[in-house]
Amino acid sequence: MTSDEIKAISCLSLVTRHLSLITRHSFIMDLLSSLNEQQREAVTATEGPLLILAGAGSGKTRVIAHRIAYLIMERAVAPANILAVTFTNKAAAEMRERVEKLLSGSRLQSAPLVSTFHSLCVRILRRDIEALQEGYTRSFTIYDQDDSTRLVKAAIRDLGYDDQRLGPRPVQSAISRAKNSGLDAESYAGSVEAHDEKRAATARVFRLYEERLRNNNALDFDDLLIQTVRLLRKDAQVRERYNDRFRYVLIDEYQDTNSLQFALIRLLTERQQNICVVGDEDQSVYRFRGADITNILHFEEHYSNAKVIRLEQNYRSTQNILDVAGSVVRRNTERKGKRLWTANDSGERIRYYQAPDAEGEARFIAAKIEEHRRADQTIRAAVLYRTNAQSRVFEEALRRSGLPYNIVGGFSFYERAEVRDVVSYLKLALNPHDSVALMRVINSPARGLGKQTLEEIERRTRDYGVSHWECIGLMVEQGDNLSPRTVTALKNFQRIITGLVSLAGREPASEVVKAAILDTGYSTALRTENSDEAEARLENLQELVNAAVDYDAQEEEGLRDFIDAAALTSDVDQYKRDAPVTLMTVHSAKGLEFPLVFIVGLEDGLFPHSRATADPKELEEERRLCYVAITRAERFLYVTHAMKRRVYGEELASEPSQFLNEMPLELMEDLTRGVSWLSFARGSASLENRHAVQALRGETTGEQRFAGKTYDSVESIAEFFRHRTNQVNPSSASSLPSPKPTTKRRAESADTASAAANGDFTPGSHVRHPKYGRGLVLRREGTGDSAKLTVSFPGFGQKKLIEKYAGLEKA
C-alpha cells in the first residue's frame, strides 16, 4: 500500500514537466472519446452521489480510472483530494497503474490515494488512534485471523472451558460476526438468552479477548474498521480533517461492503457528498463476511439525490457466455436487474463434460488445456472451483501433463509457518509486549522452553498482572523455583529479543529480517534438519529477505510498513497475471478475466455448497457466485461435474448442480463419451418429459438399457430432471426453484454385493412405500430386517426407515 503509493508519486513526478493547453485539450477529448455513452456519463458526472451499476466486463475499472483522471485534468481537483477504495491490494495496484498511464505526461504535485479499506484504516489509525484516548498507541500491532484465533484459544483455556465443546475457530468467528454487526463484548453479553450456556461462555471469552487485545496494543482485522469508525464518530476535528482531505471518494465493488464500511464511507463523505460507488449486485458474494447487499440495493435511499448509471455493454465475453450467465442469475430475486449485451460474436457453445470421478475431471481438463495451448500458445486458462480442497487433483493432473500452473489461495506465502514465525520476531522487535507473537516463537526454534515452562509463564503473567515479556524479565531476575537450565534458556531468549529491538531502532528493515532469521537460531535449526522440506523453508525465508530489501528501497517507516503489508496481503494479491494456467476459488477470481475458463465440481452440495442450500438467501448468493464464475470467461467456457468424489476419505456419489439445470441446454455442447446427465435432459426435453414422468411412476423407459451403475441410472437422473421441468415450466418460470435436499450419497461399495444377497433394498435400488410412493435407497446400515435405510422419496425428501417396520416392497 504505502510503498506502492510512494512508487506512484515518484513515478508521477518523474514524468515530463510541461503540457501545452492544446495537448491537454486533445488529451481530454481522447480520454472521453474512447468511452461509450454511459461510461462517459459516469466519468463526467463528478458532483454529488453517484451509483454506477456496472455489469460484469462492462469496463468498470476503466471508468474509475478515467473518472479520476478527468477530475484531475478537467475539474482541476488536486490529486490528494481524491480517494479511491478497493478490496484487494491487487485491485488497488491495478487502478493506480491505469490512472498513472492516463496521466502520464502531466506534472502533478501529489498522487490520488488508491487504497484498500484495511490499509486506509491502518493509515488513519497510525496517525490518529491516540485521539481515541483508549490506551492504544500509534505503534499498535495488527492481528490476522491466525493470531486472533490463538488469542481466543488462550482465552478459552484460561477461563477453564472445555475446548472440545467450545472450539476456538467457531468462537473466533462468532466474535468476528458480532463485532462486524456493531456489537461489543458488553452488548453481546447483554444479548445472550438466559439459558444459552454456549453463548454465555462465548460472551465471556469475547470480553477477555478484547481485554487482551487492548493490553497487547493490538487490533484485529475487524478492529481496524471498528476503531476507525469510532474515532471519526468521536472526534469531530479528526473527522473534519479527513472530510476536507478526501473531497471526492470512489468505492469499488460496492456490493461487497459491510455495515462498518458503509459507516466509514458515510463519515468520510459527510460534508462533500461527492461519493461515487461502483458495483454489481449480481456479484455480491461476501455475505459470510458481513457484506450487505442492501447497501447497493438501497443506495438511492441512503443518498437521496443520487444519480444512477447502468453500464450494460459487455466487452469481455461472447454472447453465448453472457446468455448462459444471464439465464442462471435471472432466477434471483434480490437484484436491480440489468440487461448485459455485447457487440462480440456469439462464439462457440459452452462445453459440458461429465466425469466419472474427480480424477477423471482433472485429467479431462489437463487434456483440454493442452489442446487449447496447441492451438494458441499464449492462451491463459483458469480452473475455478468452489472450495480450496478441490485444488489438489488438478495440481497433480497438471503436473503430470507438465503444464505450468499457478495456484492462488490455500497456503499463501505469508501464511507459511516459517514466515509467520519470522514475522512474529519482527513484531516483537517493534513491540516485545505482543504476547501472541511472543508465545508463538518463544520456543521455535526449540531452545529448551517446553510446555512446563510455558505454563509457568502463563501462570505468573496472570498473577503479576504484567505482559509476558515483563514476566520473563521478572523470572530471570528472581529465578525462584526455576531450574538453572530454564533460567539460562529464558535469558537466552531475552537476549535475542533485546537484540532485535535495538536493531529495529537503528537498522533498515532488511537487516532486522536477516537478524530475525540468523540470530534467533532459526536458520541453523532448519539447516541441521537437512531435509527437502527444511530446504524449501529456507528458500521461503530468503524470499522474505528479498521482499524486505525491496521495502528498504522505499524508505519511510520501513519495518512497520513491511509487517503491516505482511498482515494485509491477500490471496489474490499473489495472482500473476500472465501465468498460463491459474487454479483458484471462484471467490478469488472475482474481478479477473481469462480467455479460457473451466468451472469444475458443478455438483449438488458442492456448488451450490451444502451449507447454503437451506437458506434461500444463501442459495441466491451461490447463484451469484456461479454467475461470477461464468462471466470470467472471454471466449471458451467449460462446465464439468463428477459422478463421485471422495469426501472425508469416503467415496460419495454426487448429482449435477442445479445451476447446470439453469443453463440453456441448446447452448451446451456435450463432450462426455456416452450417456450423460445432459444427453438425458435433452432427450427428455424433446420427448416432452414423457420419460421423466414414466420414471416417476416406476414404469420402464426406453433409456434404461443405458443404465450402468444403479445410482446413475436413468431413474435417478429422471428424478433430478423432474426439478428441471418444474423450473422451466412457463407458469413457474418466475418463481424460485424449490431447493433440493442435499444429496451426497454413499456410492456403491464393495460390500454392496454381499448386501444384495440378504435383502432387496440395497443402495441404488428402488422401493415403494405405502405413503411416500417410489423412492431411491441411498444408504443401508446394519443387516437383516432390522437394517436402517435412508431413502429419498421425490417430493418428500430423505427418510430414515427401519426395514422391518417400513412396509417396503421392491419397485
Add this chain to the structure above:
DNA sequence: GAACTTGCTGAATTG
C-alpha cells in the same frame, strides 16, 4: 524436554 505414535475429529468462501 523433545521426538515419535496413535487416535480422533472435522472442510466454505476471505481481508
Add this chain to the structure above:
DNA sequence: CAGCAAGTTC
C-alpha cells in the same frame, strides 16, 4: 484423508 492434540517413550 488430512491435520492436530494428547499420550508414550527416550
